[in-house]
Amino acid sequence: MKDQLRQPLMKYGRMLLQQVQKAIGRASAIGDQAFFPPEQFPWARHIEENWTTIREELDVVLTRREDLPNFQDISPDQKHLAKGDNWKTFFFFAYGLEAPGNCARCPRTMELLKTIPGAKTAFFSILSPRMHIPHHCGPYKGVIRYHLGLVVPEPKEQCRIRVADEIAHWEEGKSMFFDDTFDHEVWNDTDGMRVVLFMDVLRPLRFPMSAINELIIKIIAASPFIRDAKQNHEAWEQKMAQLWR
Structure with missing residues (x-):
C-alpha cells in the first residue's frame, strides 16, 4: 500500500510545488539565479574560517569510508542518480531528524553547524574518482544548496558542477551556494576523491512567503520520503554502532 501511494504523492506534490516555486522566485530576497555570492550569507565566513576543524573530523570518518552508506541506501527515491559505491554519505541531520551517532563522532563540526541559521540538511558528500552525477533538478525552491569544499582533487578544473x-x-x-531546482550535474573526472559539506538552508524570502515556506518545510519533514530515509539511516546507525566501537 505504501508503494502504491508513493507515486501519486510524488506526482501531485510536484504539481503543487510547481505553482509555489514561481511565488518563491518572486519573493526571494537574494534574487532568482543559479549561483549566489557567499557574501549574501554572512554566516559562511565563520564556517570557512573553521573549515580545517571540519576537515580534521572528516579525515577520521574517511578511515571508515567503505562502511558508509551510499546515497541511494538512505534515499532510494534518488537511485537514478547513483549506483554502486560511488557516492557515500555521512549524515548529521535532515529536516528535523538527527543522526545522534554521527553527531557524536564529529562534535566540533556539529557545534559549527548549530551556528548556521535555517539549516535543514547537513551531511558529508563523498564522490569517488571518475564519478558522474547525471543532470537533475531539486524538488523545492524554498531552500538554497550549500557546499563547503573539504577535499578537492587536482586538477580542480576536472572536478566541477554545472548549474x-x-x-x-x-x-x-x-x-558555494546555488539553487538546485535549476538543472544541474556533477563530474569528478579526476583520480581523487571529492568531499564537500552538503547542506540545504532556508532561502531568505519576503513576508508572507517566508511564513508559507516554513509551513511547507514542516510538511516535507513529515512526508513518507523523509520518514523512510530516517528509518534507513537508523538501521545503518545500529550497524555502525557495532563497527565503530
Whole structure:
C-alpha cells in the first residue's frame, strides 16, 4: 500500500510545488539565479574560517569510508542518480531528524553547524574518482544548496558542477551556494576523491512567503520520503554502532 501511494504523492506534490516555486522566485530576497555570492550569507565566513576543524573530523570518518552508506541506501527515491559505491554519505541531520551517532563522532563540526541559521540538511558528500552525477533538478525552491569544499582533487578544473548554463569548481575551505531546482550535474573526472559539506538552508524570502515556506518545510519533514530515509539511516546507525566501537 505504501508503494502504491508513493507515486501519486510524488506526482501531485510536484504539481503543487510547481505553482509555489514561481511565488518563491518572486519573493526571494537574494534574487532568482543559479549561483549566489557567499557574501549574501554572512554566516559562511565563520564556517570557512573553521573549515580545517571540519576537515580534521572528516579525515577520521574517511578511515571508515567503505562502511558508509551510499546515497541511494538512505534515499532510494534518488537511485537514478547513483549506483554502486560511488557516492557515500555521512549524515548529521535532515529536516528535523538527527543522526545522534554521527553527531557524536564529529562534535566540533556539529557545534559549527548549530551556528548556521535555517539549516535543514547537513551531511558529508563523498564522490569517488571518475564519478558522474547525471543532470537533475531539486524538488523545492524554498531552500538554497550549500557546499563547503573539504577535499578537492587536482586538477580542480576536472572536478566541477554545472548549474543551468554556468560551471563552477570547488575549492578547499571555500563556500558555494546555488539553487538546485535549476538543472544541474556533477563530474569528478579526476583520480581523487571529492568531499564537500552538503547542506540545504532556508532561502531568505519576503513576508508572507517566508511564513508559507516554513509551513511547507514542516510538511516535507513529515512526508513518507523523509520518514523512510530516517528509518534507513537508523538501521545503518545500529550497524555502525557495532563497527565503530
